[in-house]
Amino acid sequence: MPFVNYSLLDYLAVIVDILLVWFVIYKLIMVIKGTKAVQLLKGIFVIIIVRLLSGFLGFNTLSWMMEQALTWGFLAIIIIFQPELRRALEQLGRGRFFSRTITQEDEGKEAIVEAIIKATDYMAKRRIGALISVERETGMSDYIETGIPLHSKISSQLLINIFIPNTPLHDGAVIIQKNEIAAAACYLPLSESPFISKELGTRHRAALGISEVTDSITIVVSEETGSISITKNGELHRDLSSEMFKEMLTKELLAVSKQKQTSSPRWNWRGKRNG
Structure with missing residues (x-):
């Protein structure tokens, strides 16, 4: 059918068809965004380019x-x-696939930071071991699936209660995703770096390990000394004072997020800062 013979309704149908295809592609990209699949997808594009050039x-x-x-x-x-693919089908079955995926990043961030700081300070004084990882750009759904799903609002009382010794959820990590406690008792990958101090235990190795494969911020409270540590970008910041911990956590979860809001992605040519 010649394009010039299209009626107004035909033109509208074509436009709607194109918009729907782009919307589905966008949703599929959002499903794999921040996961290991992104790197694999880049590899597929490289193969296609090599095929065309060859x-x-x-x-x-x-x-x-x-x-x-x-x-x-x-x-x-x-x-x-x-x-x-399994995650996308699960979301489709729950009616979430076509729901709004982009929310205001800073909504509730202040409450999260306040809850973490209050809970960490309480546990550090009483030498209650804790491991809390906060998801940022890189998705952590694979690690969330290893734990017990909670999907609960964040509060300092709940965080403290989770890590009380001899309770069902205290062993493992709490992962915070999209302003909620997604899961507890999660397994994180242990770092194999030979430069880690021998005096550091499994919690610190897990915190450093997850920081090597994601851009998450992970907080560790030592049950031996009560010291507070933070890992990010493969770096371990040990024995932080309450003031230093509060300043670093606020900077990473609030200041960085606000900077992203005020900076246009098109003109933001700076790389990651190594804090």
Whole structure:
């Protein structure tokens, strides 16, 4: 059907069709945003680019290899992206797939920081061991699934109660996601760095390990000494005073978030700061 013969309704149908396709693509990107699947997706784009270039330049063998990779890639995508696909189907079943995914980042941040500071100070004085990880840009859904789901509002009382010794949830990490306690008793990857002090235990190794694979902020309270530590970007900041801890946590969770709001992404050419 020639394009010039389209009626007004046909034009509207085409526009709506295009908008719906883009909306679905956008939602799919939001599902995998911040997960390991993003890096794998970049690898697929590299294969496609190499395939096009090799065909254009006449590299037949390389072109054939890339063609085979793309031919069998659909099956590989299903296997590799299995956690993300499962999560998307679960959200679709709960009616959340087409819900609003972008919320105000700073909404409730002050309450979160205040609750963490109050709970950490209480536990440090009584030498109650704790491990709290706050999700930022990189998704932590894979680690949340290893724990006990809570999806509860954050309060200092709840955080303290979770880490009271000999309670069902005290062993493991609490993960905070989107202004709520997503899960407790979560397993975090242990750092294999040879430079970690021998006197540091499993909590510190787990906190450092999760900071090596995500951009999360993780707080550790030592049950031996009551000292407070923070890990971020593969760095461990040990034995922080109450003032230093409050200043660092506020800077990372509030100041950075506000800076993102006031800075336009198009003109923000600075890389990550290593605090």
